[in-house]
Amino acid sequence: EVQLVESGGGLVQPGRSLRLSCAASGFTFDDYAMHWVRQAPGKGLEWVSGISWNSGSIGYADSVKGRFTISRDNAKNSLYLQMNSLRAEDTALYYCAKARAAAGPVYFDYWGQGTLVTVSS
Amino acid sequence: EIVMTQSPATLSVSPGERATLSCRASQSVSSNLAWYQQKPGQAPRLLIYGASIRATGIPARFSGSGSGTEFTLTISILQSEDFAVYYCQQYNNWPWGTFGQGTKVEIK
Numbered sequence: 001e002v003q004l005v006e007s008g009g010g011l012v013q014p015g016r017s018l019r020l021s022c023a024a025s026g027f028t029f030d031d032y033a034m035h036w037v038r039q040a041p042g043k044g045l046e047w048v049s050g051i052s053w054n055s056g057s058i059g060y061a062d063s064v065k066g067r068f069t070i071s072r073d074n075a076k077n078s079l080y081l082q083m084n085s086l087r088a089e090d091t092a093l094y095y096c097a098k099a100r101a102a103a104g105p106v107y108f109d110y111w112g113q114g115t116l117v118t119v120s121s
Numbered sequence: 122e123i124v125m126t127q128s129p130a131t132l133s134v135s136p137g138e139r140a141t142l143s144c145r146a147s148q149s150v151s152s153n154l155a156w157y158q159q160k161p162g163q164a165p166r167l168l169i170y171g172a173s174i175r176a177t178g179i180p181a182r183f184s185g186s187g188s189g190t191e192f193t194l195t196i197s198i199l200q201s202e203d204f205a206v207y208y209c210q211q212y213n214n215w216p217w218g219t220f221g222q223g224t225k226v227e228i229k
Contacts, residue, residue: 047218059217105212107155111164
């Protein structure tokens with residue numbers, strides 16, 4: 001059974017940093033790209049960032065480019081999102097999502113339950 | 122940048138009736154279109170990919186159609202568990218994973 005478990009969310013002041021983690025199990029982690037998708041309270045889904053199976057291809061939404069860094073550790077079956085210079089508009093539930101392919105634009109066949117990030121003073 | 126537009130924003134339907142949801146892309150995405158269902162307090166669930174292919178375990182009452190810029194998700198006979206928000210997502214062009222704003226299917 002595929003499982004994606006996010007952690008690392010919490011309340012943080014504007015301008016500070018936070019690191020999210022996603023622990024994956026139930027599939028061959030290094031066969032697939034992985035992504036972060038967020039959902040602000042009461043709003044829709046917004047793709048944030050994605051990373052190919054071997055970290056060779058990485059992408060970011062314009063809204064987070066230059067502030068967020070995605071990475072993965074295939075030996076630990078883990079995905080990460082380093083979030084710097086956080087803003088109030090980054091407040092959201094952050095989902096880890098498994099892509100259906102190793103790289104490129106794809107759809108997401110499994111999602112975690114999310115970790116909540118609240119940016120507020 | 123591709124923009125995905127879903128309509129209507131809210132669809133009021135009675136159980137047992139058919140629901141038809143639309144998704145339009147600002148430029149062609151070929152058949153690289155997915156649909157997701159999200160219930161309150163839950164993560165999204167993949168329903169359809171490749172515009173018309175049901176994901177594993179998805180009931181046959183869910184069907185997708187379309188290509189290019191116009192897509193439709195049809196729920197043939199609405200069950201109580203189908204009342205949720207539905208999102209379309211293109212995966213043909215950058216930026217990866219562009220979502221529509223969602224359609225809420227509510228009980229009439």
